[in-house]
Amino acid sequence: MIENREEYWSKLISEQEASGQPARTFCRERKLGEHSFYQWRRRLKQPPSLQNDPVHFALLEAKAPSVKTASPAAAALELVLPGGERLRIGNDVQTATLRMVLEVLRG
Numbered sequence: 001m002i003e004n005r006e007e008y009w010s011k012l013i014s015e016q017e018a019s020g021q022p023a024r025t026f027c028r029e030r031k032l033g034e035h036s037f038y039q040w041r042r043r044l045k046q047p048p049s050l051q052n053d054p055v056h057f058a059l060l061e062a063k064a065p066s067v068k069t070a071s072p073a074a075a076a077l078e079l080v081l082p083g084g085e086r087l088r089i090g091n092d093v094q095t096a097t098l099r100m101v102l103e104v105l106r107g
Contacts, residue, residue, distance in 0.1 A: 009040035039104065081105070 016026040016037075023041075027034040079087040087105075089098060 006044065009037075010044055012037070013041050013044060 012030075012032065016023055019026060021029075023037055024034055026032075027037050076091040077089040079089070081087065087101070
């Protein structure tokens with residue numbers, strides 16, 4: 001079943017690229033969810049070794065911020081992704097927003 005979905009989305013993504021249409025227009029004309037299109041495009045462009053890797057969690061060590069870096073906007077949590085990108089999460093982040101971001105990162 002997963003292979004069929006991957007083949008389906010891979011074909012659609014190839015069609016969109018060959019058409020020269022913006023993804024938004026392509027999705028609208030075919031009644032595709034734009035969000036799903038972008039998620040699959042990102043997932044399929046990843047190296048095969050990263051496509052099906054499970055999410056790994058690490059033990060975090062909490063440290064009090066130094067006086068120099070303490071501010072209301074300072075990130076309470078920083079995630080470093082496998083590609084080296086950093087995701088800084090502030091104290092005031094809404095639970096629903098954080099949950100949505102984590103779901104997108106998990107693919």
